Amino acid sequence: MNSRAPVWRQRKALFSVLFVSLAAALLWAAAAYFRGFEQTHRREVESQLTAVVDLKAAELARWRQERIGDASLFAANPVFSRLVRACFAGEAGSEDVLRVWLGRFQAAYAYDAVLLLDSGFRKRIVIPDRPERAISFVSPASEAQLRAGEVVLEDFYQSDGDGKIYLKVLAPVLDGDAGSSLLAVVGLRIDPNVFLYPFIARWPTPSLTAETLLVRRDGTDALYLNELRFRRGSALSLRMPLARTDVPIVKAALGARGVVDGTDYRGVPVIAAVRPVEGSPWFLAARVDAAEVLAPVRERAWLAAVVAGALLLAGAAGIGFVLRTLSARADTERVRAAGALDESQARLHAITESAQDAILMMDGSGNVSYWNPAAERILGYTAEEVKGRNLHDLIAPQRFHAAHLPAYREFLRTGQGAAVGQTRELTALRRDGREIAVALSLSGVRIEGAWHAVGILRDITDRKNTEEVLQRALEEKAETNERLEAASALAHHMAHEAEAASLAKSQFLANMSHEIRTPMNGVLGMTGLLLDSNLTDEQRRFAVVVRASAESLLAVINDILDFSKIEAGKLELAEVDFDLRTLLEDVAEMHAVRAQDKGLELVCRIDPGMPTFLRGDPGRLRQMLVNLIGNAIKFTPKGEVVVEAAAGNETASSLDVRFEVRDTGIGIPEGKLGLLFNAFQQVDASTTRQYGGTGLGLAICRRLARLMGGEIGVTSVEGEGSTFWFSVFLRKQEHSRGEGIEMADVKGVRILAVDDNATNRLVISEQLSSWGVRHEEAESAAQALRMLHAAVTSGDPFRIVITDMQMPVTDGESLGRAVKEDPLLEGTLLVMMTSLGLRGDARRLEQIGFSAYLTKPVKQSQLHDCLATVLGRSRKKGRTEAADLLTRHSLSESRRRSFRILLAEDNATNQQVALGVLEKLGYRAEAVANGLEAVEALRAAPYDLVFMDVQMPVMDGFEATRTIRSDAVRLQKRRVPIIAMTAHAMKGDRERCLQEGMDDYVSKPIVPAELAAALEKWLPTEEGPTLLPPSPSVATVEALPVFDRVGFETRLMGDADLIEEITRGFLEDVPTKLAALAEAVRQGDPAEASRQAHSLKGSSANVGAVAMSAVAGVLEAAASAGRIEAVAALAPDLEAAFAVLEPRMKELLR
Known part of the structure; x- marks a missing residue:
């Protein structure tokens, strides 16, 4: 027994060391694996929560901005403001239009309700129309913001009416006619159950506990705004004190951002990502229960614990069995010990054999000592094949041997290393030679003085393949970008190579255009001249058919050429200065005859407050207007055609202009509206047969509108009429000319406007107001007579009556007879404006006693000149002396005859056409056959154009x-x-003409209206630069108004700061310019003297210095004529005018 004691102790120690070593190694490996998995899983969850909260916060911020933007559409819409004003004033039909407008808006944007409130915040219109309790819709805090012109978004609230939760957006509608005061409020009510709550509740992946929370701070609490997943009815009812800093959403409300741990409203531990919603009082949290997050970690921990526990139990059982049997005899002891060891190994083997991860063990020499079935499956070697073989040589690819060998030797020596206790991603070599990606967790165990390694290896090839696919996608994207850049460079190179061919093609098209238009010019021009000659009825009928056919062919050619250039991208827009008012009036005048022939009222109106001196392409703008107005007249058998222009979005340098052409014609079926702007299409075939046309006009208009930064559209009711509209983007002129017409002649005069058409009365009223005229309106002859008698009785009679010809009951001619036959009214001056001018009207009206007779549409400048001339004649000749009837032709006839025009044209037919057209327009012209003759003609005599x-x-x-x-x-x-003048109509022609020193460009065939517009634009406004009016004396200067202070302040809209700034600058600038003028006189330089005088004339007129501007204008004329001695004589008068003006203007300085 004593002899067996040492053996027993030896065996006990041996078995204990083996058991502890194996258990420690397995436990260490399991712990390392558990820690790595826990960290990785936690990072994935945090990343997902952060992505969810960032995405939803950004979407909520964008949603808020979109709702405010929707409301701003009403706040910034002058058309809507005018319609609301009309509705509140009780105008018929205006409320129905508003209901349709608001109803379409509510349906298009899915608002729960759209409300219109008056300035007292009372509900006037509710869409949809449903009974509601009389509850205040606007909070007191919002009222102040709305009156200040701000758009307000009122946060989540519970309605007192139906108990539901809503949000609302309130937009002020300002009354531009009342100093931008609050006219009305548009309210947009939002049901969060339609979008907000479902959006907040959505979660990108399946989850048992994840949810998103939205709160705002409410006093000392955080108020939950949305319905919660685990507590119904929580919206606007559940609160969380801000002192509860363990709650993640409270942390968000206190300014926290990022991932935090805490407990939620249920008291359950959670992990959450929190952040504020930018631009709002809202705070957002995306959270998930910690238990759900840790569930996969616990599963892995349980597996590791089972394995470790099984090992420990097996070891303990084995040791116990050995200790119990060691007390027996030696043989029995050995047998029983062997049995226990076998049993222990079997159990350990069962555990490791069932593991899904490969479990490996190396001895102190680096050879494989253990290899479980999972290792066989993952690496392809059986346990028998690898036992005793070096693990490193088996599974490490050859290229890694040199790098791994030093670390491996260090481990065998010390049991330490960079990979020990860590999980590393490596490449392993399978038996079949295929490389796989693995995650290796390595632990060291010291057995019998040597370090053994225990490794747990997992196949991560699928995951790595997925990562490689993503990486390749990124690389392919980069390669695609490189190929696109290469392709772009190639395309650029090919474009350069094609440019020469394109230039040749463009020149060919230009020449062909010239060849087509030149004979057409002859056909149209000679036909026009033929019609003005004495022809028989049959000949005239034939000639009219020829001209109509030629004009139709030219229209088709022009449409096709324009459409082709647009489609080919060859059309470039010009950018020149022009006057929108003049352009619109010219276009209306072009169509006046057609409108008169059909008995239509043609009315043009420009928003009085809109700038009209703009920069853009007036030719293309004119083309669109001509097309739309022509169509309106074509398809309107009776009634009126109204053309309006109004400003949209405006900045300091640009504005959007919206044009509308409204008619009372045949209208368009709703189902056909979509075809209107398609090329080569009309409403139906019968339209083409009855009215003609290529079907390209509206398609060209749409493309031109889009090229000019706008859009085009139409609304129509069949049988009632149509409204075509388009918008364009235009720039303001940097140095605008004065937009007003001189008001001195008619300012303060009392005038009565009589017209049964409300639109015509509005236009005339706005024009008269802009000149400072005291005016009133009457809609019938009977009302006009009553107002005339009442004015005479009051001692302040009307000086002029402007009357329409066509009025119901009593027309304008009968009204004129009644005025002239009444002794109390016979001194009243009469001006007739008619849409239906007929031969004999002028003579008959002159006999009745009318002073002027104008055919609509009348230009603003023509009307002003007419009124000023009528007043001037009456003051000069007296009431008893008859004067010739004033017409639009007599206003310009004498001026036209005084001009000298030179025509340079080699084609005899074109010469005849051009001279004939100019003669018909009232101008005198001389012709030469080439450029050299033109130069010689200019050397011989002066010409005006x-x-x-x-x-x-x-x-x-x-x-x-x-x-x-x-x-x-x-x-x-x-x-x-x-x-x-050229038949070329291709890209770049106009630019080349201007670059060569020409001032403007008209195309052939000659269009009389276009030629007339060019003459009006470029001919001098005075009779001749060499005619010098007599020099005004100081007494004359004193007789003129020295300073029109009211006009000056009106032009600057009463802005006191701006008035002072301009006044101070003018008073400081004039002495410098007077000194420069004196120096030019001393040097004998008329050109410099003219420039200084011109500058003084313009600046003086702008500040209301009437007398000084008049003297500067005479001085400029003298300098332009080269008469320096006259300039020297006039200079003292200019200085005297400034001396009188200066103290008057200094009164404006504070």
């Missing part, structure tokens, strides 16, 4: 223009306007 053909023999138009503009050839004392 030159029309220059581009393609001519001997010397073309470009070379002639350069010669005329050359400093070496002093052909004129002033710059004569040169207007190009």
Whole structure:
């Protein structure tokens, strides 16, 4: 027994060391694996929560901005403001229009309700129309913001009416006519159950406990705003004190951002990502129960614990069995010990054999000592094949041997290393030679003085393959970008190579356009002249058919060429200065005859407050207006055609202009509206047969509108009429000309406007108001007579009556007879405006006693000149002396006859056409056959304007223009306007003409209206630069108004700061310019003297210095004529005018 004691102790120690070593190794490996998995899983959950809360917070912030943007559409819409004002004033039909507008808006944007409230915040319109309790819709806090013109978004609230939870957006509608005071409020009520609550509740992946929370601070609490997953009815009812800093959503309300741990409203531990919603009082949290997050970790921990526990139990059982049997005899002891060891190994083997991860063990030499079935499955070697073989040589790829060997030797020596106790991702080599990605957790165990390694290895090939696929996708994206850049460079290179061919094609098209338009010019021009000659009825009928056919063919050619250029991207927009009012009036005048022939009222109106001196492409703008107005007249058998222009969004340098052409014509079926803007399509075939047309006009208009930064559209009711509209983006002129017409002649005069058409009365009223006229309106002749008698009785009679011809019951002619036959009214001046001018009207009206007779549409400048002339005649001749009837033609006839015009054109037919058209327009012109003859003609005599053909023999138009503009050839004392005339209609023609020194460009065939517009634009406004009016004396200056202070302040809209700034700058600038003028006189330089005088004339007129501006204008004329001695004589008068003006203007300085 004593002899067996040492053996027993030896065996006990051996078995204990083996058991502890194996258990420690397994426990260490399990612990390392557990820690790595827990950290990785936690990071994934935090990343998901952060992504969810960031995405939802950004979407909520964007949603708020979109709702405020929806409401701002009403706050910034002058058309809506005018419609609301009309509704509140009780105008018929206005409320129905508002209901339709608001109803469409509510349906399109899915608002729960859209409300219109008056300035007292009382409900006037509710969409949808449903009974509601009379509850205040606007909180007191919001009322102040709305009156200040701000859009308000009222947060979540519970309605006192139906108990539901809503949000609302309130937009002020300002009354522009009442100093931007609050006119109404548009309210947009939002049901959060439609979008907000479902959006907040959505979660991207399946989860048992995840949810999103939205709160706002409410006093000392955080108030929950949405319905919670585990507590119904929580919205606006559940609160959490801000002192509860263990709750994540409270941390968010206190400014926290990121991932936090805590307990939620149920008292359950959670992990949450929190952040505020930018631009709002809201705070957002995305949270999930900690138990759900840790569930996978616990499962892995349980597995590790089972394995470790099984090992420990097996070891303990084995040791106990050995200790119990060691007390027996030696043989029995050995047998029983062997049995216990076998049993222990079997149990350990069962555990390791069932593991899904490979469990490996190396001895102190690096050879495999253990290899479980999972290792066989993952690496392909059986346990028998690897036992005793070096593990490193088996599974490590050859390329890693050199790098791994030093670390491996260090482990065998010390049991330490960078990989020990860590989970590393490595590449392993399978038996079949295929490399796989693995995650290896390595632990060291010291057995019998040597370090053994225990490793747990997991196959992560699928995960790595997925990562590689993503990486390849990124690399392919980069390669695709590189290929796109290469393709772009190639395309750029090919574009350069194609440019030469494109230029040749463009030149060909230009020449063909010239060849097509030149004979058309002859056909149209000669037909027009033929119709003005004495023809038989049959000949005239034939000639009219020829002209109509030629005009139709030219329209088709123009439409097709324009459409082709637009489709090919060859159409470029010009950017020049122009006057929108003049353009619109010219277009209306072009269509006036057609409207009169059909008995239609043609009315044009421009928003009085809108800038009209703009920069853009007036030609294309005119083209769109001509098309739309022409269509409106074509499809309107009776009634009126109204053209309106109004400003939209406006900045300091630009504005959007919206044009509307409204008619009372046949209308368009609703089902056909979508076809209108398609190329080569009309409403139906019968329309083409009855009215003609290519079907390209509206398609071209749509493309032009989009090229000019706008859009085009139409609304129509079949049988009632249509409204076509389009918008364009235009820039303001940097140095605008004065937009008003001189008001001195008619300011303060009392005038009565009589017209049964409300639109016409509005237009005339706005024009008269802009000139400072005291005016009133009457809608019938009977009302006008009553107002005339009442004015005479009051001692303040009307000086002028402007009347329409066509009125019900009593027309304008009968009204004129009644006025002239009444002894109390016979001194009243009469002006007739008619849409239906007929032969004999002028003579008959003159006999009745009318002073003027104008055909609509009447330009604003024409009406002003007419009124001023009528008043001037009456003051000069007296009431008893008859004066000739004033018409629009007599206003400009004498001025036109005084101009000298030179025409340079090599084609005899074109010469005849152009001279004939100019003669019909009332102008006198002389013709030459080439550019050289034009230069010689200008050397021989002065001309006011030159029309220059581009393609001519001997010397073309470009070379002639350069010669005329050359400093070496002093052909004129002033710059004569040169207007190009060419059949070219291709890209770049206009720009080249302007670059060569020409001033403008008209195309052939000649269009009389276009030619007339060019003449009006470029001919001088005074009779001639060489005619010098007599010099005004100081007494004359004193007789003129020294300072029109009211006009000056009105132009600057009463802005006191701006008035003072401009006044101070003017008073400081004038002495400098007077000194420069004196120096120019001393040097004998008339050009510099003219420039200084011109500057003084313009600046004086702008500040209301009437007398000084008049003297500067006379001085400028003298300097332009080269009469420096006259300038010297006038200079003291200019200084005297400023001396009188200066103290008056200083009164404006504070």
